[in-house]
Amino acid sequence: MNKLQEYINTKYDGDIHWFEEEVKDNWHIDRITNSLDIMEYLDGKHDILNRGDVVWKGKHFKTRKIVLQYVKPILTFQNSFLLKNPVTLTSDDKETLEAYKDIYKKGKYNNIDSRLLDNLLKYGEVYEYLYLDDDRKIKSHIIKACDSYPVYNSRGDYVAFIEHYISDGVSYYTIYTDTTVEEYNDVGGDLHKTGEYNNLSGLPIKYILPSETDELKGRSDIKDWINIVDQMEDLLSKYMDSFYKFLNPLPILTGTKLSTGKDGEGAINPQLVGNILQLDFNSTFEYSVAKMDYQSFKELYKTLHQNLLNISMTPAISMNSMEISNISETSMKILFYMAIAKANMIAKYLYEGFDERWKKMKALLCELGYDYVGYVSCTFKFDIPSNDKEVIENLNTLYEMGTISMETLLSQSPYIYDVTSEMARLQSDRDSVKGNDKDNEGNGK
Numbered sequence: 001m002n003k004l005q006e007y008i009n010t011k012y013d014g015d016i017h018w019f020e021e022e023v024k025d026n027w028h029i030d031r032i033t034n035s036l037d038i039m040e041y042l043d044g045k046h047d048i049l050n051r052g053d054v055v056w057k058g059k060h061f062k063t064r065k066i067v068l069q070y071v072k073p074i075l076t077f078q079n080s081f082l083l084k085n086p087v088t089l090t091s092d093d094k095e096t097l098e099a100y101k102d103i104y105k106k107g108k109y110n111n112i113d114s115r116l117l118d119n120l121l122k123y124g125e126v127y128e129y130l131y132l133d134d135d136r137k138i139k140s141h142i143i144k145a146c147d148s149y150p151v152y153n154s155r156g157d158y159v160a161f162i163e164h165y166i167s168d169g170v171s172y173y174t175i176y177t178d179t180t181v182e183e184y185n186d187v188g189g190d191l192h193k194t195g196e197y198n199n200l201s202g203l204p205i206k207y208i209l210p211s212e213t214d215e216l217k218g219r220s221d222i223k224d225w226i227n228i229v230d231q232m233e234d235l236l237s238k239y240m241d242s243f244y245k246f247l248n249p250l251p252i253l254t255g256t257k258l259s260t261g262k263d264g265e266g267a268i269n270p271q272l273v274g275n276i277l278q279l280d281f282n283s284t285f286e287y288s289v290a291k292m293d294y295q296s297f298k299e300l301y302k303t304l305h306q307n308l309l310n311i312s313m314t315p316a317i318s319m320n321s322m323e324i325s326n327i328s329e330t331s332m333k334i335l336f337y338m339a340i341a342k343a344n345m346i347a348k349y350l351y352e353g354f355d356e357r358w359k360k361m362k363a364l365l366c367e368l369g370y371d372y373v374g375y376v377s378c379t380f381k382f383d384i385p386s387n388d389k390e391v392i393e394n395l396n397t398l399y400e401m402g403t404i405s406m407e408t409l410l411s412q413s414p415y416i417y418d419v420t421s422e423m424a425r426l427q428s429d430r431d432s433v434k435g436n437d438k439d440n441e442g443n444g445k
Contacts, residue, residue: 004159004177012356017176018066019149019184019192021166028149032218035123035145038222042071042122064240070229071222073319074312075121077255082343083117085381085417086110087354091372097420100376103361105139110138112372117350120207121146125218127161127204129176130352130360138364140357144203145218148208152216160205168209176203200367201360207353228308232301239297254284313342336384353377381417390413 004017012018020411022028048065091097104110112128119126123145133139149162163174171191173184176199183195211219310314314335333340358376367373391414398404407423410416 002178003050003157004151004155004158007153007159009297012300017184019173020191023149023162023173031125031148032146038123038220039146041222041226044069047230047235048237051234051237054334060239064237065235066237066240068229068233068236069233069309074225074308074314075118075222077314077318077344078121078312078339078342080118081113081339081379081383082346082350084383087113087378087380088194088418088420090377090379090420091374093372094420096372096374096376099365099370099372100358100417101421106137107139109140112142114140116353117346120209120218120346120349122220123218124211124220125206126206127205127355128199129208130357132200132364132367136368138361140375148204150204150216158203158206178202201364205353205356205360207349209349216345225308228304228311232304232308235297235301269424288334305379310338313338315339317385318437321402323402323445333384340382343382351378380409385413426433 006015008018012021015021043199044067046067048067051065052133053060053062087110089097089100091100105112116126116128119142125145126148127143127148129141130142131139131141143163147163147165149164150158151162152224153159161176163176171186175182175184179199180200181197182193184191184193186192189269192337206215208218209220211217306316308314309319315338317335317341362372391412395404395409399406399409406426407419410422411421416422
């Protein structure tokens with residue numbers, strides 16, 4: 001008896017439609033609810049919008065509800081910082097490397113990697129299923145967290161996966177096991193199977209930023225940022241309300257206005273442009289304006305904003321919150337130190353998923369009749385601002401000193417992303433030059 005069947009027998013008494021109850025499990029409901037809450041937040045549904053209106057001076061006053069979408073640019077920065085430069089595949093076998101690079105190119109895996117990272121950052125988890133399309137090409141299907149139901153037994157073993165969603169009142173289920181993929185829906189009211197296929201790549205790949213309390217459940221850092229952004233929105237909205245409520249000047253007149261005689265004495269000359277307020281001796285007129293402590297508001301808002309950047313490990317310079325000039329390469333790296341540390345952590349979880357992807361690609365290649373023996377890996381190149389001229393000069397100096405190889409030089413160059421291909425091109429150029437030299441010698445030139 002395999003682990004999945006043992007799980008079904010133990011928890012659902014062998015019910016063939018066990019997945020209907022599985023998706024209702026509290027563990028899954030908590031995960032899905034969390035993903036949907038974040039999705040709505042990113043769509044602009046913030047708590048500040050629930051702020052009620054009030055009655056002010058006997059009239060309906062519509063309070064300000066200012067939404068700050070700070071989370072989106074932070075996510076964009078983190079995604080771009082890690083994957084603006086596509087991952088570079090490496091292998092100890094040239095033939096293996098070329099095969100995997102061809103798969104990446106035809107399957108547009110650079111775009112897939114960006115989408116995976118986007119979902120991972122937003123929801124803390126995302127899943128990828130590899131398959132052969134109708135043209136026998138290796139492709140990937142990304143399954144969002146809100147549609148994902150990974151199944152684990154009591155020992156934490158990953159035994160199955162359910163992709164479930166509801167569309168137009170119809171429930172759709174796709175059940176992935178180690179050997180099969182089954183599809184069900186309840187069109188017409190009764191749940192029934194609509195398809196069953198051989199599973200050539202096994203269970204979907206997990207990409208998870210694990211929660212501190214449950215390593216099988218993803219947790220997005222957005223949860224750490226929302227409270228700060230909520231306070232910034234509340235502070236700014238209330239300050240704007242105060243501006244409109246209390247900064248309307250109130251005219252105050254002391255003493256008496258000059259009276260106008262029956263012959264017009266004391267009146268204002270109608271030929272004058274504009275208005276003149278004419279008062280009796282010792283009378284005064286002024287506007288009284290409420291004073292607001294904008295300095296306190298400024299400091300509070302600035303503190304919240306800085307804490308948001310600190311907690312999200314986002315360099316202030318990347319959010320236009322800092323001005324720099326004539327800064328050195330070393331100083332720039334110091335400014336981006338926390339961003340680099342965060343990217344390294346996320347890259348580790350991405351790499352774990354990529355490693356599973358390459359194993360499944362190998363299995364699919366074997367299914368197609370190819371057996372590549374090389375080990376595949378990859379390198380990440382973070383999008384750190386740099387003085388390219390200074391970097392190239394330093395690399396050239398080290399190469400001329402004989403302290404680094406050409407391959408190392410290329411791997412550190414800001415203009416080279418695929419070291420293996422560039423090495424091959426250089427070798428091809430050298431061979432071409434040698435061939436031309438031999439032809440010239442043969443012709444007596």
